Amino acid sequence: QVQLVESGGGWVQPGGSLRLSCTGSERYNTMGWFRQAQGKEREFVAAIRTGGMKYYADSAKDRFTISRDNAENTVTLQMNSLKPEDTAIYYCAAATESWISSVLRRASAYSNWGQGTQVTVSS
Secondary structure, three states, rough: OOOEEEOOOOOEOOOOOEEEEEEEEOOEEEEEEEEOOOOOOOEEEEEOOOOOOOEEEOOOOOOEEEEEOOOOEEEEEEEOOOOOHHOEEEEEEEOOOOOOOOOOOOOOOOOOOOOOOEEOOOO
């Protein structure tokens, strides 16, 4: 059974940093992060291909950094300069397909999901 196990969520004050990690049970072409705030739809945050190509949502650009360790099947999201509007449940996602950039920003492109980890940014 495919598993994605996340860690690293929590509470932080505005301007602070958090690091999320996700380890998969097998090799994936694309690994990424989505988030879902209360009452809102799940939205794309960042993704990274096996070869290292990275993709970011505008809201994450310049503040978040995605990276991966292919040998360990791990993807990491370093989040800096966090804002209250970053508060959400963050989900790790993984796909074996090689989607074009417009498609890999869609939740429907991923068939493997983690359980989610809460990130709360407040003073």
